[in-house]
Amino acid sequence: MTKFIKKYLTITIASFIFGAGISLFIDPNDLAPGGASGLSILLSRLIPIETGTMFMLINIPILLLGVWKFGVKFILSTLYTTFMVSAATNLFKLMQPLTTQPLLGAVFGGVLVAAGVGYVLRAGATTGGTDIIVKCLRLKKPHLKTGTIFLAVDSVIIGIGGIVFGNVEAVLYSIISAVVTSQVLDMILYGRDEAKLIYIISDSSAAITERILREVNIGVTQLSGTGAYKKEEKQVIFCVVRKQIAHKVEEVVRQEDGNAFMIITNATEIYGEGYKSYFGEKL
Template identity: 50%
Template sequence: MNRVYLQQIRNILMIAAAAFIYAMGISLFLDPNNLAPGGMTGIAVILNRLSGIETGTLYFLLNVPIVLLGIWKFGWRFIIKTVYAIVLTSFFTNLLAGYDALTDDPLLAALAGGVLIAVGIGMVFKAGATTGGMDIIIKIIRQKYRHLKTGFLFQSTDMLIVAASGFIFRDLNIALYALIAVLVNGRAMDYVLYGGDEAKMIYIITAKPCEVGRRLLKELDVGITYLQGKGGWTGQEKEVIFCVVRKQLGPRVEEIVKEEDSSAFMIITSASEIYGEGYKDFFAETL
């Protein structure tokens, strides 16, 4: 069986498992304890209390206009796995909502829910998809306002949603527990994806450097550099793509390269410190 075909089947199954794990974090831990963990999930939890509509259904409805916007901006190829992930997450969230919460301790719920969501999102990223919602919105914002950092945008939206939950539920403690869930989620996701490494340096030697480079620029909005290389055995001149990406984008880079050139040669290594646009400011760090 074709290796690419097997990889697609693996991705489909991984997304299904990820959606179930993600839904467990929501329906069995966070939602029953009134914890809104940021993102579209947090908004869905808040709206559930205001409207009575199931959280999973709200999660799906909130994502519909965002997905349509993503299709218009990036095309079906980028978004189709994300649609699949959203549909399954909504379904499993509603399915598991019929079961009792596994704990009524908000601290334990924040810790367990944050970890489960991180595992789910990490698996979705590894399968070459996203969870929709804020991922797509922030990608669009970054295309227009490149000076705004991705991490800052995610943190800002999460903080606003957590603050809104405290106001609507009229309980500061609930908001603080939700904040714990957000922080745990971010830290746990680091380890799910790459063991907590800061970023990844990737060298790509491919027969299709233009096609791969074009997709990396368009779909991931990452900077790339073309290096001139020469095969030591063949003496053949070739271009080498070099890029540095945030940890969560690493699996998607691998996916794009495999789709364009299954025989490409890739070297992926960890980078603990990176200075420059989009990362640390060298001068600020040394002051």
């Protein structure tokens, strides 16, 4: 029961954040940054129906697709989310917009929409619309990030928005909003690991390994390698370290072997102990 309450409380709060982003920032600035919400904004300009209500109507056929792909249990929470987003969007529509500057609307609206969608997804539901379409696509293409797929789908709606509004600037601001949403959404869902992947080849590998384990306190893997030129056996030190403490590894290597061969690169997605759960992050 506690888990159930926590889930739906999260969904409710996230739905209101989503609705605030649409009604207080994006909609009043004539932006259509994509998704079912962007399509709702466009259609509300052509048909005298509130944006939130239009959002609910657009989702009906998409929810039927969700029932087919994910089952009734999944759709129950999504149906609740869709209703709450629709209600929140119409509710915030009664308030004055917080800004009439398109750039501010694009940035802050994009952040709020991404936060709303992100925490709904983390709660195990969707806000309907393109969320369900994206989930269907990830069944076929699981290697693609959620935010990346959203950006691709949103591009089509942004293009339509340019035709409806007849305003190139609105299209450009919508693109900014879509990019902001994509980046913030990936940050919420996948986090920012800010880690470095380091390979070290040295004649002092034993001493370097011992100091990294003791002083930096991170895991180290030793790989066996053979130099192609001299045919000499080498121990290759392999480790992943948080960006904030990567310099400690570099300092250890510098002190133990100034001639060591070291490769340092960015690690963008890390799963396992101390980082993310593989199964928990595939959203």
